[in-house]
Amino acid sequence: MGNPKAFLSISRKEAGYRPVLERIADFGEVEQTLNSDDRILQASRCMECGVPYCHWACPLGNRMPEWQDSLSKGKWAEAYQRLAATNNFPEFTGRVCPALCEKSCVLSLSGEAVTIREDEAAVVERAFLEGYIKPHVPRRRTDKKVAVVGSGPAGLAAADMLNRKGHSVTVFEKDETVGGLLRLGIPDFKLNKGIIDRRLRLLRAEGIVFRTGVEVGKDLSPQQLLREFDAVCLAVGAGQPRDLPVEGRRLKGVHFALEFLRQQNRTVAGASVPEKERISAKGRRVLVIGGGDTGSDCVGTSARQRAREITQIEIMPQPPERYNPDTPWPSYPNVLKTSSSHLEGCTRRWNLSTKRFIGENDRVTGVEVAETEWTKNPDGSMSMKETGKTEIIKADLVLLSMGFVHPVHEGLLDALGVKYDRRGNVESVAPNKSSVDRVFVAGDATTGASLVVRAIRSGREAAEAIDKAAG
DSSP: OOOTTHHHHSOOOOOOBOOHHHHTTSOSOOBOOOOHHHHHHHHTTOOOOSSOHHHHHOTTOOOHHHHHHHHHTTOHHHHHHHHHTTOSOHHHHHHHOOOHHHHTSGGGGGTOOOOHHHHHHHHHHHHHHTTOOOOOOOSSOOSOEEEEEOOSHHHHHHHHHHHHTTOEEEEEESSSSSOTHHHHTSOTTTSOHHHHHHHHHHHHHTTOEEEESOOBTTTBOHHHHHHHOSEEEEOOOOOEEOOOOOBTTTSBTEEEHHHHHHHHHHHHTTOOOOGGGOOOOBTSEEEEEOOSHHHHHHHHHHHHTTBSEEEEEOSSOOOOSSOOTTSOTTSOOOOOOOOTTGGGSOEEEOSEEEEEEEEETTEEEEEEEEEEEEEEOTTSOEEEEEEEEEEEEEOSEEEEOOOEEEOOOTTHHHHHTOOBOTTSSBOOSBTTBOSSTTEEEOTHHHHOSOOHHHHHHHHHHHHHHHHHHHO
16 A cells, blocks of 8 residues: 555545536436546555455455555556456446445445545556557367357356357347447446447457347247357346336336337437337426336436426335445445436435326326335335325326346247246356256346346356356
């Protein structure tokens, strides 16, 4: 450590966001960056704690104190090497990870955690800028061929690690572009898609083959895949959205959040969407049902499409703003999260349960909601009941953002005959191994919908299991 007392004399400094009126006029990334000197100062605030809870909290086991120390000394290349030792894609996590590490930082107890996520993004961007990151083609190839189905963070991580081992890897993606939800689920204002393309150029140069527009189970049979490849890794994600089967669900103007976001991401990429298929928030009263990150993305996208007004509702109670005794440090805190999208204009409400959709001429015009209240049970679980108070929220575009229940079973998974666990995810009968011989699984398809950082970890673990099985 250059200055073990830096945390006492240097305050946390975040890069912040572009001005609201500027950023809602485009889909460019909203987050700004600090200059190199300020970034080095922020890294110097790391205390290199005797017990690094940041490392403990990170699903990838990133060694924060090590690369923060390198960064604090201006050793950018060394910082990147230490970061890349555990994280395949720090340019992704540095933008979209909720930073579990920061929440467990000792300095977070005073509200001044080290800016780990921003530091991570800065390190990898400097590495690309100065040419530290170059293609590394394996020196030798094995005779094993592996198919990875799905090109989200889990699939890309699995493919990357398997390729490093010398196996020949082909990634199959049903969509027209590579990236999964990184590409089509996360808005460009959080993750510019050029960042994905930059990494894909490296992966291709290193020998990974990508086949897009191929839906395994429809365009290519699972049996053919197993004949052509020595192992198959399922990284298809948790694509089955949680529905809201109440009266009026089939009215026009009620959509799953991902329908809305995927369409906008394709539009930003230059695709043309027929007017009759266009899901537009322009001039509309938008109601987002669900309070998570995807709901926040719907809010930000609606603002950029010039919605008339935006409301986001959540069935759960509003969490406390700063400290929640139910989730004490170093656990990830269940506290109020206000995203950049919320700051762009949105009414947020809690304790509301959706009863029915109301419409005229087959189009939604409003949503009836009921007030709820929650009580804690002796075992720590929560119970909900309605108070009897109802109201109608006017809305002519409703976006369902209530998460995902499990991977899509129809097609590939049912055809393979994999077993499912009680939640409907692909069951791992051994670490990252499905019930079908030579078929492995990674990411949300087996864990349920989770974070990008956890998907990367799962992809790395699946690659290890496949390599071990390959002998």
